[in-house]
Amino acid sequence: MPGLAVRRRRARSEKAVHSTTETPLQTRTLRAGADIGGTFTDIVLVSEDIGSGGRSVFEIGKVLTTPSRPDDAVLQGIALVVDAAAAATRDIGPVIHGTTLFTNALIERKGARTALIATRGFRDAIEIGREHRYDMYDLHMQRPRPLAPRHLRFEVDERVSVAGRILEPLDEASLEPVIEALVAEGVEAVGVCLLHAYANPAHEERIGAILARRLPDVAVTLSSDLVPEIREYERGSTVLANVYVQRLAERYLTRLRQRLADAGHAGELFVMQSNGGLCEIDTAARYPIRLVESGPAAGALAAAHYGGLLSMPDLLSFDMGGTTAKACLIVGGEPSITPEFEVDRQYQFKKGSGLPVKVPVIEMIEIGTGGGSIARIDALGRLRVGPESAGAQPGPACYGQGGGEPTVTDADLVLGHLDPAFFLGGAMTLDRQAAERVIMERIAAPRGLDLLEAAHAIHQLANESMASAARIHAVERGREIGRFPIFAFGGAGPVHAFGVARILRSPKVVYPLAAGVMSAMGFLAAPMAFDFVRTRPMALDTGSDWQEVMQLIEAMEEEGRAILGRTIDPATITFRRFADMRYRKQGYEIRVPLPDDRLDAGALDRVRAQFDETYRGRYGHNVPNTPVDIVSWRVVAQGPKPSLALPRRSGVAGTSLKGERMAWSAERRCMVAVPVHDRYALAEGTVLHGPVIVEERESTVVIGEGAVVGVDGACNLIVEMPAEAPSKGSL
Numbered sequence: 001m002p003g004l005a006v007r008r009r010r011a012r013s014e015k016a017v018h019s020t021t022e023t024p025l026q027t028r029t030l031r032a033g034a035d036i037g038g039t040f041t042d043i044v045l046v047s048e049d050i051g052s053g054g055r056s057v058f059e060i061g062k063v064l065t066t067p068s069r070p071d072d073a074v075l076q077g078i079a080l081v082v083d084a085a086a087a088a089t090r091d092i093g094p095v096i097h098g099t100t101l102f103t104n105a106l107i108e109r110k111g112a113r114t115a116l117i118a119t120r121g122f123r124d125a126i127e128i129g130r131e132h133r134y135d136m137y138d139l140h141m142q143r144p145r146p147l148a149p150r151h152l153r154f155e156v157d158e159r160v161s162v163a164g165r166i167l168e169p170l171d172e173a174s175l176e177p178v179i180e181a182l183v184a185e186g187v188e189a190v191g192v193c194l195l196h197a198y199a200n201p202a203h204e205e206r207i208g209a210i211l212a213r214r215l216p217d218v219a220v221t222l223s224s225d226l227v228p229e230i231r232e233y234e235r236g237s238t239v240l241a242n243v244y245v246q247r248l249a250e251r252y253l254t255r256l257r258q259r260l261a262d263a264g265h266a267g268e269l270f271v272m273q274s275n276g277g278l279c280e281i282d283t284a285a286r287y288p289i290r291l292v293e294s295g296p297a298a299g300a301l302a303a304a305h306y307g308g309l310l311s312m313p314d315l316l317s318f319d320m321g322g323t324t325a326k327a328c329l330i331v332g333g334e335p336s337i338t339p340e341f342e343v344d345r346q347y348q349f350k351k352g353s354g355l356p357v358k359v360p361v362i363e364m365i366e367i368g369t370g371g372g373s374i375a376r377i378d379a380l381g382r383l384r385v386g387p388e389s390a391g392a393q394p395g396p397a398c399y400g401q402g403g404g405e406p407t408v409t410d411a412d413l414v415l416g417h418l419d420p421a422f423f424l425g426g427a428m429t430l431d432r433q434a435a436e437r438v439i440m441e442r443i444a445a446p447r448g449l450d451l452l453e454a455a456h457a458i459h460q461l462a463n464e465s466m467a468s469a470a471r472i473h474a475v476e477r478g479r480e481i482g483r484f485p486i487f488a489f490g491g492a493g494p495v496h497a498f499g500v501a502r503i504l505r506s507p508k509v510v511y512p513l514a515a516g517v518m519s520a521m522g523f524l525a526a527p528m529a530f531d532f533v534r535t536r537p538m539a540l541d542t543g544s545d546w547q548e549v550m551q552l553i554e555a556m557e558e559e560g561r562a563i564l565g566r567t568i569d570p571a572t573i574t575f576r577r578f579a580d581m582r583y584r585k586q587g588y589e590i591r592v593p594l595p596d597d598r599l600d601a602g603a604l605d606r607v608r609a610q611f612d613e614t615y616r617g618r619y620g621h622n623v624p625n626t627p628v629d630i631v632s633w634r635v636v637a638q639g640p641k642p643s644l645a646l647p648r649r650s651g652v653a654g655t656s657l658k659g660e661r662m663a664w665s666a667e668r669r670c671m672v673a674v675p676v677h678d679r680y681a682l683a684e685g686t687v688l689h690g691p692v693i694v695e696e697r698e699s700t701v702v703i704g705e706g707a708v709v710g711v712d713g714a715c716n717l718i719v720e721m722p723a724e725a726p727s728k729g730s731l
Helices: 070-083 101-108 174-183 201-214 234-242 246-262 281-286 295-309 408-414 432-447 451-475 492-505 516-523 546-564 601-619
Strands: 005-009 017-018 030-036 042-049 058-062 091-097 113-117 152-158 166-168 189-193 218-221 269-272 279-280 315-320 325-331 342-344 355-357 365-367 373-377 383-389 484-490 507-509 530-538 575-582 590-593 628-638 657-665 671-678 688-691 692-695 700-703 708-710 717-720
Touching: 005 717, 030 201, 030 295, 042 070, 058 070, 070 218, 070 246, 091 234, 091 246, 091 295, 091 516, 101 234, 101 342, 113 174, 113 234, 113 408, 152 174, 152 451, 152 546, 174 383, 189 201, 189 234, 189 671, 189 692, 218 234, 218 246, 234 246, 234 355, 234 708, 246 269, 246 281, 269 281, 269 295, 269 717, 279 281, 295 315, 295 325, 295 484, 295 516, 315 451, 315 492, 325 451, 365 451, 373 408, 373 432, 373 451, 383 451, 408 432, 408 451, 432 451, 451 492, 451 657, 492 516, 492 700, 530 546, 546 575, 546 628, 590 601, 657 692, 688 692, 700 717
Parallel strands: 030 091, 091 269, 113 152, 113 189, 189 218, 315 484, 484 507, 671 692
Antiparallel strands: 005 017, 017 058, 030 042, 042 058, 269 279, 315 325, 325 365, 342 355, 373 383, 507 717, 530 628, 575 590, 575 628, 657 671, 688 708, 692 700, 708 717
């Protein structure tokens, strides 16, 4: 590629940076995205004029995650890409960040010592949960433990009705022994979740004020502030999850901001939320539970953004990293949003086996299959892959850091999909012999397989698991998975996407440039945004009180202006309205878009028609002449979407072939010679035919037999799948 320069830090072989800056930097505004994953931390640095055809900056870097101090990897990565751009940290404007730190703290139970304050008689609701069983026949079924153990769940005397009327005033004297116990137990965080506080927050607010005065060093979260909506169990679970990691979030984000400032950064630091929007770090530190799926959300946002640029509004976003794989359907150019999800699922990622969290999140399915997922033989002699991961330390056996378990990356290396001398563009050398040894000892010998058969079995089981998850995700949304092209990214995604596409019989696979750091790219396509919700049940009929509804909506919109207006021009903020609606006597709701104009009696038919359309799109049918109820009202405040064009890159025709490599063919059940191309040397309009391998520094694209590969002006690979797709393998 003209102008391509690769800079390597020899002292730290685990770092890699890819530079496509075309000229030395003068004075310009740069934007940086930093995504901390379980194995690698990805950094992207772009200039505001990227894709304009003029002088531009487009730098990407990847460093090993530093689990004990995650901000170390962020600073290392930023230093790499800034150096590659011949720039300085002071030249960077906004830095947009996403991290799995808070998710990991919840799963690993490494947060604060947390207590719960509840209405008298209701402290155990958080453990009783719902009557739903994720496994009907398992007598020893395990549920996730509440974040506040029973001896740290306290009660106060008070009562509020479902309509918000105070039935029993708060007895502040009943709070005194609670405060004494909090001090005696060394509690660091308190969640307050009183019955029907969403309808009247007065008692919670009073408790919060008392705790702030008496226990100023203790973190406190009120359910009426964080999640003012119905369903006490989910509300309590969300409050505990938020306050459990609140101090961790404050310390981490404050430290990161200070370290960036010490390095010369004078711009804003924003954090990606799980709903696909950005917020400033003071808000993020107050509501860290809104950040738990920030990285995966950014990947889905990037897929939607690229889909629009490529005229592919419907896509399956497929993100496979070092620890997990995520699948998300993009329909009409937008990922769908769900108001609730689960963390720390206990059993095979089954719904209902985790801690419910009521915050908006981009709807996707996530499974424990990544490049670092460990393969093993279980007690019944069956091959299993994941969810356990080797992570960044010690990592796969081939990393040479002491890892002794076979992983998916080890299998991909043995199968010839990866070049041991070109991992991270040659900045990190893989140990093929170590990979062969652990696969032979742990998988091949116990199963009576040869080395290549065992490696292929690991690779194929990973593909099958991810395809199955994607199929379930589509079926739950009433979609036919086979009609969606796949948008493949993540460090391991391009190696496995073709095999997954074969299983799903997908028509196309798109491999974007810089696929290995696509979530970090997604940060740069995200707008400032924040979600608000209020529960006010109402029947959708001629007796509806639309004046009260508009007061509620306008209050949420004003709150949105206050929060987003701290960082952007309030005049640029737009609002989208939604209602959680259901047929009468149903147990759960669907989110329905509402008209943008003023709601009044004349809007009744339009709202009902929109509900019918949304319900039919979700479930395939309607129930005519059945009354409809509205439970909660939602507002999404959003700033302008930043521009992010694709960098135009094209090599010289006929110069991309690097040679051949022996790689596994599933159809022939043997190793075959496969052409290997340099991604950055591919010219626009180039056509390749599978089997073929295309290498770039952050990922490797593996394409099987019968496929036709096209290259566009942004160096995206668009693969037409074979008409009669075989069901197995990658090559």
